[in-house]
Amino acid sequence: MTHTAELKNGLDQLALGLNEQQLALLDGYLTLLAKWNHTYNLTAVREEQRMVSYHLLDSLSLVPHLNGGTRLLDVGSGGGMPGIPAAIARPDLQVVLLDSNHKKTTFLRQAVIELGLPNVEVITSRVEAYQPEQKFDRITSRAFAELAEFVKLTPHLLAEGGQYLAMKGVYPYEEISLLPETVAVAEVLPVSVPGLDAERHLVRMVAK
Numbered sequence: 001m002t003h004t005a006e007l008k009n010g011l012d013q014l015a016l017g018l019n020e021q022q023l024a025l026l027d028g029y030l031t032l033l034a035k036w037n038h039t040y041n042l043t044a045v046r047e048e049q050r051m052v053s054y055h056l057l058d059s060l061s062l063v064p065h066l067n068g069g070t071r072l073l074d075v076g077s078g079g080g081m082p083g084i085p086a087a088i089a090r091p092d093l094q095v096v097l098l099d100s101n102h103k104k105t106t107f108l109r110q111a112v113i114e115l116g117l118p119n120v121e122v123i124t125s126r127v128e129a130y131q132p133e134q135k136f137d138r139i140t141s142r143a144f145a146e147l148a149e150f151v152k153l154t155p156h157l158l159a160e161g162g163q164y165l166a167m168k169g170v171y172p173y174e175e176i177s178l179l180p181e182t183v184a185v186a187e188v189l190p191v192s193v194p195g196l197d198a199e200r201h202l203v204r205m206v207a208k
């Protein structure tokens with residue numbers, strides 16, 4: 001099944017100019033997600049067509065905001081969102097997909113091999129226990145945890161001058177009010193995802 005027309009349209013709306021090879025990789029990723037969803041319990045979205053906006057385009061809406069840095073960590077990556085689409089769109093970035101669930105990381109390793117993504121590493125670990133050799137310029141998450149928990153579990157992973165990019169739904173007033181003193185919110189951007197009616201926001205945070 002090909003999703004290319006809907007994808008191309010969505011990418012145009014996001015102003016992401018990807019080449020044919022990147023488009024084929026995104027399509028291939030979606031096919032793997034749909035194929036292995038039942039086995040690995042990757043997403044509640046069952047219809048491939050809906051996965052285009054819910055998963056691919058939503059994940060890709062992060063990409064225009066990944067300015068600066070070379071190392072990106074996706075915490076609680078699950079079936080690879082937003083990390084895999086971001087890695088396909090930005091092959092110049094080194095992307096680490098981290099999840100504590102072995103089933104999820106088994107799928108992720110398989111997907112990385114099948115798609116041939118040299119810039120992606122998969123780690124099975126609880127994020128609080130993860131001790132990489134190098135820290136990260138950008139740390140992202142989608143549907144992982146409330147903002148306060150996200151930043152409390154990860155201070156040892158953020159490089160100096162690095163940023164958190166948390167993908168959220170409605171404007172997270174309450175979660176922001178509960179953030180610890182150690183971080184500051186740099187901006188909260190409303191994000192429009194082609195094909196999705198739901199409100200989306202990107203919260204950019206920095207260490208104080």
Ligand SMILES: C[S@@+](CC[C@H](N)C(=O)[O-])C[C@H]1O[C@@H](n2cnc3c(N)ncnc32)[C@H](O)[C@@H]1O
Pocket residue numbers: 075076077078079080081082098099100101104125126127128141142143144
């Ligand atoms: C709701 S899923 C979200 C998956 C994906 N980011 C998405 O948007 O579809 C949350 C993921 O976080 C992982 N997770 C929860 N706590 C974790 C922790 N402390 N360290 C690493 N991964 C964790 C779970 O295994 C799960 O795969």
